Amino acid sequence: MTTQTRSISQDVTNQMRDTTVMIKRNLLRIIRLPQLLFFSSVQPIIFLLLFTFVFGGAITRGTDISYIDFLLPGVLVQTAVFGSTQTAIGLTEDLAAGVIDRFRSLPMARSAVLAGRTTADLVRNAAVTVIMLTVGTIIGYRIGGTVIEAALGVVIALLFGFSVSWAMASLGLWVKNAETAQTASFVLIFPLVFASSIFVPPASMPSWLQGFAANQPVSVVASTVRALMGGLPIGSRILESAMWIAAILAVFFPLGVYLYRRAVST
Amino acid sequence: MEEASIVADSIVRSFGDVTALDGVSLSVETGTIYGLLGPNGAGKTTLIRVLTTLLKPDSGAGFVAGIDVVAQPNLARRSLGLAGQTAAVDEFLTGRENLEMVGNLYHLPSKEVKQRASEVLERIDLDDAGDRPVSTYSGGMRRRLDLAASLVGRPEVLFLDEPTTGLDPRSRLEMWGLINELVEEGATVMLTTQYLDEADRLADLIGVIDHGRLISEGTASDLKAKLGGDIIDVAVSADDRDLAGAVLTGIAGKEAAWDDVSFTFTIPATNGAATLTEVVRGLDQAGVVPDDLALHRPSLDDVFLSLTGRTAEDKVTEAGESASTKPQRGRSK
Numbered sequence: 001m002t003t004q005t006r007s008i009s010q011d012v013t014n015q016m017r018d019t020t021v022m023i024k025r026n027l028l029r030i031i032r033l034p035q036l037l038f039f040s041s042v043q044p045i046i047f048l049l050l051f052t053f054v055f056g057g058a059i060t061r062g063t064d065i066s067y068i069d070f071l072l073p074g075v076l077v078q079t080a081v082f083g084s085t086q087t088a089i090g091l092t093e094d095l096a097a098g099v100i101d102r103f104r105s106l107p108m109a110r111s112a113v114l115a116g117r118t119t120a121d122l123v124r125n126a127a128v129t130v131i132m133l134t135v136g137t138i139i140g141y142r143i144g145g146t147v148i149e150a151a152l153g154v155v156i157a158l159l160f161g162f163s164v165s166w167a168m169a170s171l172g173l174w175v176k177n178a179e180t181a182q183t184a185s186f187v188l189i190f191p192l193v194f195a196s197s198i199f200v201p202p203a204s205m206p207s208w209l210q211g212f213a214a215n216q217p218v219s220v221v222a223s224t225v226r227a228l229m230g231g232l233p234i235g236s237r238i239l240e241s242a243m244w245i246a247a248i249l250a251v252f253f254p255l256g257v258y259l260y261r262r263a264v265s266t
Numbered sequence: 267m268e269e270a271s272i273v274a275d276s277i278v279r280s281f282g283d284v285t286a287l288d289g290v291s292l293s294v295e296t297g298t299i300y301g302l303l304g305p306n307g308a309g310k311t312t313l314i315r316v317l318t319t320l321l322k323p324d325s326g327a328g329f330v331a332g333i334d335v336v337a338q339p340n341l342a343r344r345s346l347g348l349a350g351q352t353a354a355v356d357e358f359l360t361g362r363e364n365l366e367m368v369g370n371l372y373h374l375p376s377k378e379v380k381q382r383a384s385e386v387l388e389r390i391d392l393d394d395a396g397d398r399p400v401s402t403y404s405g406g407m408r409r410r411l412d413l414a415a416s417l418v419g420r421p422e423v424l425f426l427d428e429p430t431t432g433l434d435p436r437s438r439l440e441m442w443g444l445i446n447e448l449v450e451e452g453a454t455v456m457l458t459t460q461y462l463d464e465a466d467r468l469a470d471l472i473g474v475i476d477h478g479r480l481i482s483e484g485t486a487s488d489l490k491a492k493l494g495g496d497i498i499d500v501a502v503s504a505d506d507r508d509l510a511g512a513v514l515t516g517i518a519g520k521e522a523a524w525d526d527v528s529f530t531f532t533i534p535a536t537n538g539a540a541t542l543t544e545v546v547r548g549l550d551q552a553g554v555v556p557d558d559l560a561l562h563r564p565s566l567d568d569v570f571l572s573l574t575g576r577t578a579e580d581k582v583t584e585a586g587e588s589a590s591t592k593p594q595r596g597r598s599k
Contacts, residue, residue: 018371021371032359102348103371106343112371
């Protein structure tokens, strides 16, 4: 069979082309659902405003910390993680519509559907992040270090969201149903996001929770982003965050592709 | 084997305790239409999924255009096109964008992608609607676009899983026309259907599948011949019932069967058209003018009933759909 002799470079070219096609398809989908885009941008802004003005006073009473400076970097991480649930929901919808069946019957790269989806969600998250930074600046947020450090912090938040997107892709392909995917993803994500260093310092939590809250991946990444954006001592945090991101991808990239290759609509 | 574009060899596939395919073997000659007929849950879709590389069989082998679908799925995908039960097109994209996307995923040369999308849109009569989002399309238009998407890569073999389920009669006829044209151009088609008239109308060879087994295979005529000869239906008014009954019973040599709903007598046409002439003469002499008179072969409905002991299940839910385009036997007055 002639095709078996195709060069690896041809495979790589096709893989990149397939992935680009899928990214474009998913971005068009996001753009053409303007209401979803609008509300998925507004939701994190609401979080930011609520936490700043409703809880901020209580949390920082008696200290001279500006809560918005503490909160915003963490909310960027929270937004990226919440946004990743869209990956699971979008895939289950494609599965239900039979679109995944079609893609799987085409001679396209096996990872392209998932890579296209997760990358498109990354782009959307990046756009939402820009909106968040704008709103944050309006209500008083200021970076504490250099712009480059702050930018690196934002990139780490987004890359973490991207890695969680792959976990969510696996979840979506496993449960195969949009409502289940939504519920299941929040069951997994809520403890990670709220029992973390995003909103309050873990030191304020009961002792049995502190160990988890201080060391779980969302906290590690939130602390890294906060240190970078606030010009605080960074230590080994960047490396720790990078290792979490790499570890999540190392597990869920192959698992996602494996589940995709077996996925059929029911 | 060398003439066969689709081959299934003892394919078995189970889901837990349920054996969806229980050793299905068949072969489809190049350039013909094979109709896979069976009720919901018979295994039709599972067979299509195995042959289109979506599912791996537990045992057995499948070949599409001579390529082993289990051993070389990605190679097989170049030679096949799949149009599924649900129109798997993207709502938010235009018809043209959908086709260009699929063209790119078939790895057509970039220059060719746009041209091929335009060709195919024209082909399925959607060139006017090509730049509108699919969300504005009717059910029939979506289904045609779905079929079109499977054509973009010029596959040799097309798998159409219930291509007309849920379509109105006119859209069904258009779809039938399109499928016939594709085969005239050299494609090989395997389609599944719950509509007996559809298999009768389109398929060169019909396989009847039930509980994961191929229980019968042949041309529409072969299958009907299994039921014996032709049938004559005579619909009469209530006033003429006794008179007509006597005449027909005399001709048939046994009591003519009466259907109270359609007011129709049915007798076997033992001598074909000669029996029909006899019936016309007899009724005329008795002074009976029938409301309807028909000589026909047993319908595939009758075949299915005799093979499986039941009619296709969806006749109940989709009765209006299938009745509207099916040649009718009698009619109620």
